[in-house]
Amino acid sequence: MDFPVFVVLPGSGVGLRFGSPTPKQYTCIKDKPLFLYTVHAFHRLPWVQAVVVVVAPSDISCVQQLLEENHLTRVRVAAGGKTRHRSIYNGVKALRNVCRGNDVLLIHDIVRVLADESVVMNVAKAAKLYGAAGITRPLTSTVIAKDSDGFLSESLDRTKYLASEMPQGFHFDIINTAYEKATEYDFEFGTECLHLASKYTGTKASLVEGLDNLWKVTYRKDIFAAEGILTENLSSVFIEEGSPRYRESIVASLNSENLMVSSEKSPLCRDSGFIFFLPLGSSESNKATRISNIRVLMKKITSNHFEDDCDRQSNGSLPDCKKESASNFCDSSIQTHNNECSNCSFLANKTVVVLMEINRSDRGRDIENIRERLLEAPFPDKVYVSVVVFHNESNLHTLGDMTASLLRNQHSGMNCQIYYAQ
Structure with a gap:
């Protein structure tokens, strides 16, 4: 124009x-x-x-x-x-x-x-x-x-x-x-x-x-x-590379809920949903590190930033975000910054679902350990993280539907909750 x-x-x-x-x-x-x-x-x-x-x-x-x-x-x-x-x-x-x-x-x-x-x-x-x-x-x-x-x-x-x-x-x-x-x-x-x-x-x-x-x-x-239209138009879900067997089931459930799956290889600020995997056999140290890295990642993604500061190249690097000062609405002048990030999802919340595969016999112990990891330090405001625990006998359809439901509903009551897909 x-x-x-x-x-x-x-x-x-x-x-x-x-x-x-x-x-x-x-x-x-x-x-x-x-x-x-x-x-x-x-x-x-x-x-x-x-x-x-x-x-x-x-x-x-x-x-x-x-x-x-x-x-x-x-x-x-x-x-x-x-x-x-x-x-x-x-x-x-x-x-x-x-x-x-x-x-x-x-x-x-x-x-x-x-x-x-x-x-x-x-x-x-x-x-x-x-x-x-x-x-x-x-x-x-x-x-x-x-x-x-x-x-x-x-x-x-x-x-x-x-x-x-x-x-x-x-x-x-x-x-x-x-x-x-x-x-x-x-x-x-x-x-x-x-x-x-x-x-x-x-x-x-x-x-x-x-x-x-x-x-x-x-x-x-x-x-x-x-x-429904805003959810469909303004959001996308990033899915980390994981087991093709589980990923295909989850993508099918997301599609049935009219949730758009991001085609990017790295999570971006415009995504409103994020799916990460904790593979079977991860040590307690690896789980703690993994949750901590996800927390840091979401803090970067949800920080206020300008479009010029966001690296969205295909190299997979994350946005380098800078804090924007608040507007002074008592000032009669109109600010004319045109480089605010136009790709950000404007949905109120960002939802993280961590899919953790476990041995069925260790379910109780693994759930308590991951709960401790979630509560060690808070995620940023309006970032709701849930963990879905499953094992090799879990129904894949149930796993996919549970994940899609968490991403669509985006409710604060789901924050730091752990779910079991049988």
């Missing part, structure tokens, strides 16, 4: 249809509020200069803290208004000191967690060329109207209409002028930004066909779909 792009994410609504006292944007998926996934989807694009998150005034301090904890440095927070358009306008005004003229401003719902880079780029380019652009999708249901008595009055030909989706893009001066001229009625009852641009600036929006994953979280059931 050879022009600056900025993003406004309105997220100050209460989500009445969601049916929960907690607004949907703050509902957690794998220990992270939903809105953070949307912010990250744009923040990880190096050509996005800055993101404005618009939230209820009472939520500002909490949201700032969450952004800081997750090292989302090119983000500022603005106070939302009583309606959607008032909130968006507040986000537009928050960018007046850095975004101007024909710079492109994108508007995207904060509960639309999936923002495919190619789609976002297409909207940004169309907006740059035509002044305004929006994503559309074909209608999948017939649209009908009812009369004052509640009976069917007409049915519309859905082939003539499209569903308006997000993101939408504008020249900054076009959307800013549209809001400056908007009436109180527009702010109170309007929903379509493209309509405002057309009504008050005469700008005809270019319509770009989008993908079928542009839906937003509206009802509680949508959370489960979002979790």
